[in-house]
Amino acid sequence: MPIARGQLVVLARWPAPGRCKQRLAASCGSSRLAAAMQRRLSWHTLHTAAAAAHRCNAELLLSASGLGPRALRRWGEQLQRSMAAPLRWALQQGGNLGCRMHRQLQQGFEQGFEQVVLIGSDLPDLQSADLEQAFALLEQHDLVLGPAADGGYWLIGITRHGLQRSGAALFSGIPWSSDQVLSLSLERAAQRSLRVALLRQQSDLDGRSALEPWLLLNRDR
Numbered sequence: 167m168p169i170a171r172g173q174l175v176v177l178a179r180w181p182a183p184g185r186c187k188q189r190l191a192a193s194c195g196s197s198r199l200a201a202a203m204q205r206r207l208s209w210h211t212l213h214t215a216a217a218a219a220h221r222c223n224a225e226l227l228l229s230a231s232g233l234g235p236r237a238l239r240r241w242g243e244q245l246q247r248s249m250a251a252p253l254r255w256a257l258q259q260g261g262n263l264g265c266r267m268h269r270q271l272q273q274g275f276e277q278g279f280e281q282v283v284l285i286g287s288d289l290p291d292l293q294s295a296d297l298e299q300a301f302a303l304l305e306q307h308d309l310v311l312g313p314a315a316d317g318g319y320w321l322i323g324i325t326r327h328g329l330q331r332s333g334a335a336l337f338s339g340i341p342w343s344s345d346q347v348l349s350l351s352l353e354r355a356a357q358r359s360l361r362v363a364l365l366r367q368q369s370d371l372d373g374r375s376a377l378e379p380w381l382l383l384n385r386d387r
Contacts, residue, residue, distance in 0.1 A: 317345030
């Protein structure tokens with residue numbers, strides 16, 4: 167099998183009460199329920215990503231926070247037993263979201279990949295076709311973004327050339343968790359003449375209104 171051209175990275179927090187989904191915990195009044203939802207969302211995201219990574223011949227990486235090396239190893243080994251593709255795992259380093267994403271992309275290119283795609287783990291409607299489309303679009307574009315309903319983005323994919331042209335501009339001075347994230351990112355990309363493609367819009371699972379329907383659909387997992 168040829169060496170993987172792309173890397174697919176899932177950014178996830180350890181699904182433990184009090185360590186994840188703070189907005190959801192505040193909305194539903196239970197950190198345990200929020201952690202249970204994070205566990206199911208992470209399972210869904212990673213298995214969906216594994217299917218896409220297998221079809222795209224991409225490396226799958228779990229980049230995790232909120233836990234130590236031993237707990238991460240146990241979590242990774244547990245997940246790997248039911249995955250459709252090999253899974254590698256590593257601890258996230260510190261910094262705000264922009265710093266962490268920029269560092270993750272740089273590390274991917276330093277490891278020899280030509281395309282790196284980052285996603286979070288809060289996407290109940292994520293499908294493997296979304297991720298496969300991202301890699302396909304990176305064959306003709308420098309940057310791929312998945313618009314989020316709140317004005318941010320749920321996916322960013324970039325080529326080695328794209329990151330070289332943009333530098334840190336896509337990740338510094340961005341008001342993360344605001345409704346300006348996508349528009350400012352597109353503006354920065356245009357200023358640097360990046361060829362940009364957009365995926366379909368999705369929403370993450372952060373409020374009580376989105377919780378109950380998803381619970382019913384996933385009650386057996």
